[in-house]
Structure formats: C-alpha cells, structure tokens
Amino acid sequence: MPRPVLVTYTTKYGSTAQVASAVATVLGDQGLEVDLHPAREVRSLEQYRAVVLGAPIFIGSLQREARRFLDRQREALSSRPVALFALGPTRKEDDWNAAREQFEKEVAKVAWLTPIAHEMFGGRYDPTTLRFPDSLLARLPASPLYGQPASDVRDWDAIRAWAVSLAGLLPPEA
Numbered sequence: 001m002p003r004p005v006l007v008t009y010t011t012k013y014g015s016t017a018q019v020a021s022a023v024a025t026v027l028g029d030q031g032l033e034v035d036l037h038p039a040r041e042v043r044s045l046e047q048y049r050a051v052v053l054g055a056p057i058f059i060g061s062l063q064r065e066a067r068r069f070l071d072r073q074r075e076a077l078s079s080r081p082v083a084l085f086a087l088g089p090t091r092k093e094d095d096w097n098a099a100r101e102q103f104e105k106e107v108a109k110v111a112w113l114t115p116i117a118h119e120m121f122g123g124r125y126d127p128t129t130l131r132f133p134d135s136l137l138a139r140l141p142a143s144p145l146y147g148q149p150a151s152d153v154r155d156w157d158a159i160r161a162w163a164v165s166l167a168g169l170l171p172p173e174a
C-alpha cells in the first residue's frame, strides 16, 4: 500500500478547512493516497510520507494552534516533505504584499523547517460569525476590520493549481 499524504489544518471560522479539503481532493485526483484531518486530531505522523499544513493568519501571525502543531510534531516533520499554506487577506484592496511578507516571516520563524512549498491565499471574512475577542476587535474604530463587510476572496483556481504543483514536488515513494 502506498503511504498517504496528510493534509491537515487549523481554522477558527471554517474557511481554511474548506481550502484544505480542496487541496486534499486535488492531491487525490493526482493519484495520491490522502488523509484529511484537523491538526488537533493528529497524534502521530509516522504513517505519512508527507504533510501539508494549512492555517489562517490572525493579527500578523499564523494561528497559534498551527504553530503549536509545528512545535509538537517537529521531529516527525523534520524528516518528511512539508508544504504550508496560509489564508490571509480578505479583500482585493488589502495590502497583499504586506500580508505575504508577514507570512514569509512566519515561515522563516520556524527555522528548522524547510518547506517544499509554501503559499498564501486570500481568505473569507464574515463579521456576523466572529466570536469574542475577534468580535470586539472588529468593533474598534482603530481596527483594520472595523466596518469591513463580509467577503470571500479565496481563489479556488489558484488553490487547485497550487495543489497540482504540489503533487509534482513530492519525492517518489522510497
């Protein structure tokens, strides 16, 4: 049996989970065995030949749960191909270059990790679903979220194209 690739993710409001699911579907379509699990449910990586981790960016940092996953699984991740994706800007008019720079810094902070690929995509925002303290933050006039309407700028074509390219980057099974 070929060993599976794990697609795992952290999410607060569900949009990263949907992107992870799309990535897993594409990898499956490319002929790979794929498992899809939220990071909090992942105990061991032993059975996996490679790992794709997706996480949203919140206030300039990868979601804490994703950083914790990386710490917790450091040893296993160090000996496998790892790809990362993040969800960030939620409007076309956001400063995507600044968001990309933030993401690059976040990746660089994990100094022991050299991902085979990393990419940032647009995200989804809905002020009506925010939970505390995000709901409070969004009501502060000084916050970049203040008055921001609901939006979804996830580019599914770009997401699928990235997943196809990822399949080509994975080393063949030993």
Ligand SMILES: Cc1cc2nc3c(=O)[nH]c(=O)nc-3n(C[C@H](O)[C@H](O)[C@H](O)COP(=O)(O)O)c2cc1C
Residues within 6 Å of the ligand: 010, 011, 012, 013, 014, 015, 016, 017, 056, 057, 058, 059, 060, 061, 087, 088, 089, 090, 099, 122, 123, 124, 125, 130, 134, 137, 145
């Ligand atoms: C409180 C809050 C803070 C955010 N901060 C950032 C940020 O600093 N940079 C960014 O690019 N996107 C930021 N976002 C956008 C999220 O990354 C985006 O909404 C993402 O799709 C959320 O993922 P989820 O639905 O999986 O939780 C923020 C969103 C919220 C609600």
